[in-house]
Amino acid sequence: MSGERLLTRNFDRPDSHTLRAYRETGGYTAWAKAQEMTPEAIIEEVKRSNLRGLGGAGFPTGVKWSFVPRDHPGPIYLVVNADEGEPGTFKDRYLLERDPHAVIEGMLIAARAIRASTGFVYIRGEYVEPWRRFQAAVAEASAAGLLGRGFEVIVHRGAGAYICGEETGLISSLEGKKGWPKLKPPFPAVRGAFGMPTVVNNVETLCHVPHIINRGGAWFAALGTRTQGGTRIYSVSGRVRRPGIYEAPVSITLRQLIYDLAGGVTGNGRLKAVVPGGASAPILRADEIDVTMDVDGLKAAGSMAGSAGVIVMDETVSIPEALMVVARFYAHESCGQCTPCRETTGWVYKIVRRIVEGRGRKEDLDTILDVARRGAGTTICAFFDGAVGPYISYIEKFRDEFEALIPR
Amino acid sequence: MPRLTIDGTPVEVPPGTNLIEAARTLGIEIPHYCYHPALSVVGQCRLCMVEIEGAPRPTIACYTQAADGMVVWTRTPRVEETRRAILEFHLINHPLDCPVCDQAGECWLQIYYMKYGLYDPRMVDEKVHKPKAVPLGPHVILDAERCILCSRCVRFCDEITGTGELGIFNRGDHSEIGLFPGRALDNKYSGNVVDICPVGALTDRDFRFRVRVWYLESAKSICPGCARGCNIEVHVNRRRPHHNDGRRVARLKPRFNAAVNAWWMCDDGRYGFGFVDDPDRLTAPLARRHGALEPVGWAEAVTEVAAALRRHAPDGVALVASPRMANEDLMALRRLAEHLGIRQVGFRVPPAVPGDEDALLIRADKNPNTRGAELLGLDGDVAALLAAVRAGRVRCLWVFHHDLLECGWPAAEMRAALEAAEVVIWSGTNHRPTAELAHLVLPAAAWVERDGTFTNFQGRVQRFHAAVPPLGEARPDWAILTEVLRALGAPVRATRAEHWFEALAAAVPAFAGLSYRSLGDTGQLVHGATAPEATPAGARP
Numbered sequence: 001m002s003g004e005r006l007l008t009r010n011f012d013r014p015d016s017h018t019l020r021a022y023r024e025t026g027g028y029t030a031w032a033k034a035q036e037m038t039p040e041a042i043i044e045e046v047k048r049s050n051l052r053g054l055g056g057a058g059f060p061t062g063v064k065w066s067f068v069p070r071d072h073p074g075p076i077y078l079v080v081n082a083d084e085g086e087p088g089t090f091k092d093r094y095l096l097e098r099d100p101h102a103v104i105e106g107m108l109i110a111a112r113a114i115r116a117s118t119g120f121v122y123i124r125g126e127y128v129e130p131w132r133r134f135q136a137a138v139a140e141a142s143a144a145g146l147l148g149r150g151f152e153v154i155v156h157r158g159a160g161a162y163i164c165g166e167e168t169g170l171i172s173s174l175e176g177k178k179g180w181p182k183l184k185p186p187f188p189a190v191r192g193a194f195g196m197p198t199v200v201n202n203v204e205t206l207c208h209v210p211h212i213i214n215r216g217g218a219w220f221a222a223l224g225t226r227t228q229g230g231t232r233i234y235s236v237s238g239r240v241r242r243p244g245i246y247e248a249p250v251s252i253t254l255r256q257l258i259y260d261l262a263g264g265v266t267g268n269g270r271l272k273a274v275v276p277g278g279a280s281a282p283i284l285r286a287d288e289i290d291v292t293m294d295v296d297g298l299k300a301a302g303s304m305a306g307s308a309g310v311i312v313m314d315e316t317v318s319i320p321e322a323l324m325v326v327a328r329f330y331a332h333e334s335c336g337q338c339t340p341c342r343e344t345t346g347w348v349y350k351i352v353r354r355i356v357e358g359r360g361r362k363e364d365l366d367t368i369l370d371v372a373r374r375g376a377g378t379t380i381c382a383f384f385d386g387a388v389g390p391y392i393s394y395i396e397k398f399r400d401e402f403e404a405l406i407p408r
Numbered sequence: 409m410p411r412l413t414i415d416g417t418p419v420e421v422p423p424g425t426n427l428i429e430a431a432r433t434l435g436i437e438i439p440h441y442c443y444h445p446a447l448s449v450v451g452q453c454r455l456c457m458v459e460i461e462g463a464p465r466p467t468i469a470c471y472t473q474a475a476d477g478m479v480v481w482t483r484t485p486r487v488e489e490t491r492r493a494i495l496e497f498h499l500i501n502h503p504l505d506c507p508v509c510d511q512a513g514e515c516w517l518q519i520y521y522m523k524y525g526l527y528d529p530r531m532v533d534e535k536v537h538k539p540k541a542v543p544l545g546p547h548v549i550l551d552a553e554r555c556i557l558c559s560r561c562v563r564f565c566d567e568i569t570g571t572g573e574l575g576i577f578n579r580g581d582h583s584e585i586g587l588f589p590g591r592a593l594d595n596k597y598s599g600n601v602v603d604i605c606p607v608g609a610l611t612d613r614d615f616r617f618r619v620r621v622w623y624l625e626s627a628k629s630i631c632p633g634c635a636r637g638c639n640i641e642v643h644v645n646r647r648r649p650h651h652n653d654g655r656r657v658a659r660l661k662p663r664f665n666a667a668v669n670a671w672w673m674c675d676d677g678r679y680g681f682g683f684v685d686d687p688d689r690l691t692a693p694l695a696r697r698h699g700a701l702e703p704v705g706w707a708e709a710v711t712e713v714a715a716a717l718r719r720h721a722p723d724g725v726a727l728v729a730s731p732r733m734a735n736e737d738l739m740a741l742r743r744l745a746e747h748l749g750i751r752q753v754g755f756r757v758p759p760a761v762p763g764d765e766d767a768l769l770i771r772a773d774k775n776p777n778t779r780g781a782e783l784l785g786l787d788g789d790v791a792a793l794l795a796a797v798r799a800g801r802v803r804c805l806w807v808f809h810h811d812l813l814e815c816g817w818p819a820a821e822m823r824a825a826l827e828a829a830e831v832v833i834w835s836g837t838n839h840r841p842t843a844e845l846a847h848l849v850l851p852a853a854a855w856v857e858r859d860g861t862f863t864n865f866q867g868r869v870q871r872f873h874a875a876v877p878p879l880g881e882a883r884p885d886w887a888i889l890t891e892v893l894r895a896l897g898a899p900v901r902a903t904r905a906e907h908w909f910e911a912l913a914a915a916v917p918a919f920a921g922l923s924y925r926s927l928g929d930t931g932q933l934v935h936g937a938t939a940p941e942a943t944p945a946g947a948r949p
Contacts, residue, residue, distance in 0.1 A: 021859055178575075178576070332580060334579065335582045336576070336579050336583030338453075339451050339454050339494060339556065339557070340454055340494060340497045342498055342580055343498065343581055347500050347533065349536070374493035376488070378490065380451060
């Protein structure tokens with residue numbers, strides 16, 4: 001797969017994380033340009049780019065920015081979601097480590113667009129090196145006068161809870177509270193961090209913004225599909241020859257990603273299944289990989305683009321065991337606020353574990369499907385719906401594998 | 409005002425009303441656990457789902473405000489199916505041990521399961537285990553396994569008392585209610601968390617395992633613990649007298665009154681009923697015979713009281729009424745003073761320890777009827793009156809309820825007065841040191857054993873009802889005073905407390921026009937009283 005690299009263009013430079021290297025490759029020219037633009041013009045350009053949130057939900061970025069009230073009397077906040085926790089996803093850590101100034105430049109432009117005075121960067125607690133690199137970059141940018149003149153950046157480290165990647169859970173955590181998602185509406189754009197209008201953007205999303213400002217929304221849009229512009233970074237893991245991160249246009253197919261970029265399937269060499277967008281994305285069978293990786297392409301295929309964490313499983317992988325791992329994750333990470341999620345994630349894990357251990361019962365699979373379907377859509381945040389995706393898809397697409405484990 | 413339709417019936421509600429409250433105005437109950445009208449809305453239990461036309465799927469009613477033209481359905485098959493699912497989720501890790509749970513009979517898991525659940529449990533795996541029987545403070549005990557994490561108790565301590573003792577710790581199905589390190593649930597209102605806990609997670613250390621709730625009977629009453637006059641229910645156990653160590657009063661529960669106490673009551677009031685069934689209750693009139701107090705019949709006691717009052721000139725008699733007495737008692741006492749021409753009447757005796765007060769409910773005046781006693785014109789100078797007793801000018805002294813030897817005045821002065829009098833009559837519910845110095849001791853019925861009214865500090869006259877008959881020979885003060893008035897030849901017809909209230913309404917302008925009927929369950933302000941100060945305690949800010 002060919003194509004220009006935007007986000008990862010500097011990754012090969014050993015000093016890519018420094019201000020000097022960033023400037024040498026055109027860094028902060030977009031910020032200079034944006035300073036000549038009105039906030040509304042920036043938002044219009046980003047809308048034109050068809051940039052969609054790359055944290056998982058895929059919401060159009062420009063539209064999200066436009067929700068912030070223009071005449072708000074108090075402070076407005078920009079929050080960067082660097083709590084990358086979706087299993088199978090490891091793109092943001094590279095951006096923070098290798099191109100932290102791209103994040104800062106994106107923040108500066110976004111802050112101008114929404115009139116934010118402060119940017120909070122919420123970094124996953126386990127990300128020590130990315131945090132160090134990003135802190136150093138903030139110090140450099142401050143020393144260079146890029147930050148601290150009407151916009152300051154505060155770096156906050158999380159404590160390792162997946163739910164703190166959910167934007168309102170993140171805000172609660174940032175506010176010093178337990179990381180519980182909040183009831184919506186009001187959405188953060190109206191009433192977010194510390195009660196003020198807040199835009200929460202993913203790291204990668206913001207890294208795209210300088211390119212859009214420099215080269216125009218139309219150019220960016222043309223890189224992708226009709227409804228989603230640009231490239232994105234795919235984190236490819238599991239049974240592939242070359243696991244790692246790959247930047248490609250969102251119009252790339254899953255097949256191209258696995259075979260052309262990641263070098264094909266290892267294990268026994270025969271593909272069984274792929275999770276295309278992080279653990280919450282419904283699983284696809286080997287015969288379902290001729291699908292484009294954009295938000296709407298994967299949605300049409302019954303899965304989701306999510307965070308672009310591509311987990312590849314060859315034929316030797318046990319799908320029930322894979323589901324057990326996923327179910328354990330959701331049971332462990334449920335915040336416990338809403339009853340359906342709190343109670344059923346643990347229950348489903350126990351059932352799947354029992355099946356894997358050879359103590360399954362005939363009715364177990366239908367119980368899981370029933371619980372998943374009836375619980376879906378009943379909770380405050382999307383966490384449980386994220387768990388339901390794998391519950392239902394793993395069982396529906398590989399039911400015979402589960403049934404084979406259940407004693408007759 | 410938004411006009412909407414709920415289950416086909418149009419209704420108009422004030423702006424900002426949520427769908428649970430809007431439905432309630434139509435008598436439609438939307439089942440819920442975490443929602444409480446006094447607390448912030450958190451939408452955590454997910455039980456209150458309703459269908460709103462135009463919405464893609466059922467929505468929680470607690471977090472949805474009524475809007476103009478909204479069409480809401482609360483009993484559609486889809487709503488009922490969702491409700492059944494949510495109920496099943498609530499019970500996945502909940503112990504199914506109702507037979508040994510003290511909440512059984514007043515548990516909203518039980519109630520809603522029977523009403524909306526009725527599925528067969530599918531959970532066959534080991535449930536999550538959590539701490540059981542954990543004392544959280546002096547009054548409340550936690551069973552974390554029975555907790556459904558509705559967070560009402562947490563929000564109560566955050567939002568009503570502002571004390572913040574409780575939190576939810578851990579995550580997922582290991583979440584549990586608990587105390588922050590170094591804290592105890594020992595605020596002045598801790599018992600309220602038991603009331604608002606919809607399940608058997610938080611129970612009352614004072615009440616649990618004493619008596620099954622379905623054996624309890626209930627009477628509407630007023631807490632006598634301070635001048636607030638919190639509306640309460642008295643729960644009594646008469647059907648299983650062998651339970652609860654023979655104590656009849658099992659517990660007090662707050663009763664909603666928007667103008668007085670909202671949903672709450674303080675712990676001092678809640679747990680202050682122990683005297684009612686205490687072994688030191690006075691159960692028969694006592695008269696001093698050969699130096700010792702001995703039981704006598706009521707006829708003999710009344711005759712002696714009347715003789716003592718008659719024997720002394722009116723200026724040789726003093727009455728120390730009590731702000732713990734009901735308006736009816738005080739009216740009978742006022743009639744007695746009028747009948748005999750007694751002018752030395754007072755009621756105000758300082759407490760041994762000054763009362764505490766706060767901004768929520770608790771009043772420094774620990775008497776339920778100070779305002780009533782004032783309005784009846786009984787506010788004479790008790791110190792001067794007792795000085796007159798000590799000086800020998802007053803020879804006959806009738807003291808109601810005050811334990812003068814343990815009040816805020818020097819015990820030696822009190823003892824001197826009691827010993828100087830020729831006759832001391834003492835009325836009270838329980839034995840007190842002052843009774844030991846009396847010549848006649850009259851057993852009074854406790855407030856739960858009789859009808860009456862108190863006038864709270866706001867001037868609100870509120871009824872309380874008998875929950876149990878008086879213990880032994882005890883009688884309401886008004887009844888004793890009525891007997892004495894009759895023995896003195898006064899034309900008194902009162903046979904019920906209500907008759908004295910009628911006399912009060914006729915005699916005292918502040919009470920004019922009030923009647924037991926007009927007072928109802930929530931009381932009425934006396935004439936001249938201003939509307940309740942500020943917002944009722946516990947109403948949402």
